[in-house]
Amino acid sequence: MTEEARSDTPFGLIVPERMGSAVLGIAAELGGMGVLAAQLVRRMLPPKIDRYELTRNLYKMGNKSVGIVASTALFVGGIVVIQAAPLVVRFSATAIIGWAAGFAMLREVAPLLIALMFSGRVGANNTAELGTMVVTDQLDALRALAIDPLSYLILPRVIAMITMLFALNIVGDLTAIIGAIISANALLDVDFSLFMDSFLEMIDAWDFMQSVIKSIGFGLMISITSCYFGLTVKGGAPGVGRAVNSAVVAAAIGVFVMDYFSTYILK
Amino acid sequence: MILLRNVSLRLKGAWVLRNVSLEVPPNNVFALIGPGASGKSVLFKVMTGLLKPDRGEVFIDGQSIAGLNDVEMAPIRAKIGMLFQNYALFDHMTVYENIAFPLRRLFNLPEEQIEQIVAERLQRVSLPGFQDRYPPQLSGGQKKRVGIARATAQRAPIVLYDEPTAGLDPVNSQKIYDLVRDEQRAQGTCAVVISSDVGGLLTVADHVAMLHRGELLFAGTTAHAQRSGIAAVNQFVHGLTEGPL
Numbered sequence: 364m365t366e367e368a369r370s371d372t373p374f375g376l377i378v379p380e381r382m383g384s385a386v387l388g389i390a391a392e393l394g395g396m397g398v399l400a401a402q403l404v405r406r407m408l409p410p411k412i413d414r415y416e417l418t419r420n421l422y423k424m425g426n427k428s429v430g431i432v433a434s435t436a437l438f439v440g441g442i443v444v445i446q447a448a449p450l451v452v453r454f455s456a457t458a459i460i461g462w463a464a465g466f467a468m469l470r471e472v473a474p475l476l477i478a479l480m481f482s483g484r485v486g487a488n489n490t491a492e493l494g495t496m497v498v499t500d501q502l503d504a505l506r507a508l509a510i511d512p513l514s515y516l517i518l519p520r521v522i523a524m525i526t527m528l529f530a531l532n533i534v535g536d537l538t539a540i541i542g543a544i545i546s547a548n549a550l551l552d553v554d555f556s557l558f559m560d561s562f563l564e565m566i567d568a569w570d571f572m573q574s575v576i577k578s579i580g581f582g583l584m585i586s587i588t589s590c591y592f593g594l595t596v597k598g599g600a601p602g603v604g605r606a607v608n609s610a611v612v613a614a615a616i617g618v619f620v621m622d623y624f625s626t627y628i629l630k
Numbered sequence: 631m632i633l634l635r636n637v638s639l640r641l642k643g644a645w646v647l648r649n650v651s652l653e654v655p656p657n658n659v660f661a662l663i664g665p666g667a668s669g670k671s672v673l674f675k676v677m678t679g680l681l682k683p684d685r686g687e688v689f690i691d692g693q694s695i696a697g698l699n700d701v702e703m704a705p706i707r708a709k710i711g712m713l714f715q716n717y718a719l720f721d722h723m724t725v726y727e728n729i730a731f732p733l734r735r736l737f738n739l740p741e742e743q744i745e746q747i748v749a750e751r752l753q754r755v756s757l758p759g760f761q762d763r764y765p766p767q768l769s770g771g772q773k774k775r776v777g778i779a780r781a782t783a784q785r786a787p788i789v790l791y792d793e794p795t796a797g798l799d800p801v802n803s804q805k806i807y808d809l810v811r812d813e814q815r816a817q818g819t820c821a822v823v824i825s826s827d828v829g830g831l832l833t834v835a836d837h838v839a840m841l842h843r844g845e846l847l848f849a850g851t852t853a854h855a856q857r858s859g860i861a862a863v864n865q866f867v868h869g870l871t872e873g874p875l
Contacts, residue, residue, distance in 0.1 A: 419722070495721070504718035507678050508732050509704035 396591045403521060406514045417519040424485045425527035435480055436473060436535035440542025443467050448550050457553050461562030464543035469536055469570045475622055477535040478581035481528050482614040486589035489520060490610040493593025494603035517590050525582035532578035573629050580625055584617040631656040631788060631820040632677055637686035646672050648844045659814050660822045661835035665875055668841040670824045674790055678710055679703045708736045711781035711789040715796060717773040719765040725776050726761035732784045751779035771802045782813050791823040803827055807834045828867055
């Protein structure tokens with residue numbers, strides 16, 4: 364609606380009108396992401412993936428994120444133990460600190476925080492890169508060379524992001540547990556064997572699988588949002604900045620919503 | 631070579647091309663001129679099928695491209711090389727990979743032959759030794775040259791150049807025009823060039839077409855354009871401040 368038309372709106376209807384406009388905008392974005400996802404599924408039948416692009420993105424998105432994910436997870440593991448320490452000491456329950464830390468990290472904290480880190484680093488970078496390609500006609504150049512940008516450019520990125528968030532989540536889980544072990548030993552004087560006894564006894568494969576399943580879902584969410592906002596950039600360089608902001612916000616909201624429902628379903 | 635018949639196109643509710651009929655002959659440098667926002671770049675995208683006209687037909691090498699999807703357009707696009715206004719070089723690829731890209735994707739050439747073609751193209755655009763650099767490491771003029779090397783690498787019979795001298799100084803602009811002309815002569819292609827720098831472009835163009843507000847005002851030889859009786863064409867070609875534009 365134009366500013367001129369907006370000024371004609373009766374005062375009492377301004378708020379409902381803006382709310383309606385926002386809902387329509389969100390619906391349009393969700394619809395656009397759905398269409399993009401459907402187009403990518405269509406291009407998977409049969410899959411024609413550029414191996415060089417896939418390898419390049421796997422390296423760029425995965426290898427270069429290992430350090431930041433591992434260091435984050437190491438401290439997260441330690442923080443979980445620091446938060447739990449007063450209660451554990453009060454109830455003389457140091458023997459179950461391995462279970463408590465492992466349960467919290469595998470089921471919730473590690474996949475969620477690693478996904479948010481991944482979205483901030485890889486997703487934002489992906490949106491900026493695709494947005495820059497759009498505003499500098501690089502996507503039109505691909506089409507002019509008879510190359511489908513979705514097959515050549517987007518599909519390898521989506522696959523790389525899902526694969527690498529899955530792999531980084533495993534790395535993060537392991538590192539977070541190491542962080543918890545170090546912290547439990549330093550703060551609660553819980554030795555390695557005591558920590559691992561309760562961890563191995565009370566944590567089962569399903570706890571680990573929940574972490575893995577969530578990471579795959581989060582990877583899909585981050586990849587679709589970051590690619591969608593990158594591909595729909597408008598307005599030159601400032602538009603790229605806005606798209607990165609929108610992609611990070613949308614991915615974070617999407618990850619939390621997905622986490623809520625997946626936790627409920629997988630509980 | 632390229633034939634447009636009554637082409638009209640609407641973008642965001644406004645007509646940006648109105649009933650344009652134009653024939654671009656083979657083996658020549660064809661200048662497409664006009665003031666800003668006259669529809670030149672849009673017409674380029676229509677010629678390559680990147681934009682579909684709302685009305686009218688486009689023929690490339692005798693074949694209508696109306697209604698063709700991207701897959702069906704592939705063999706036609708293999709006949710067209712294109713230099714984009716923003717260079718459109720792939721930032722994550724080296725100069726070598728950028729020039730080799732259409733050769734690898736469109737033709738099943740052995741790597742040795744691709745290496746030879748890339749080396750020859752770089753020599754041709756006076757950038758030997760630049761193959762390992764990335765586009766962000768190049769100046770504007772160097773990017774244009776790499777763009778020209780990529781647009782001409784596949785030896786396409788039609789090459790479209792969108793503002794090949796935008797942002798360049800007069801000396802480098804003339805060098806680019808000379809390069810476009812030399813390439814056209816060497817390969818016998820149909821080179822279509824958009825430029826706002828009419829003075830430089832007309833030194834190498836054989837034919838000229840002028841667009842204004844989406845309408846074709848003039849199409850003919852460069853000599854005819856320079857003595858056109860159409861006031862707007864005369865004003866634009868000679869860079870006059872007085873006139874209808």
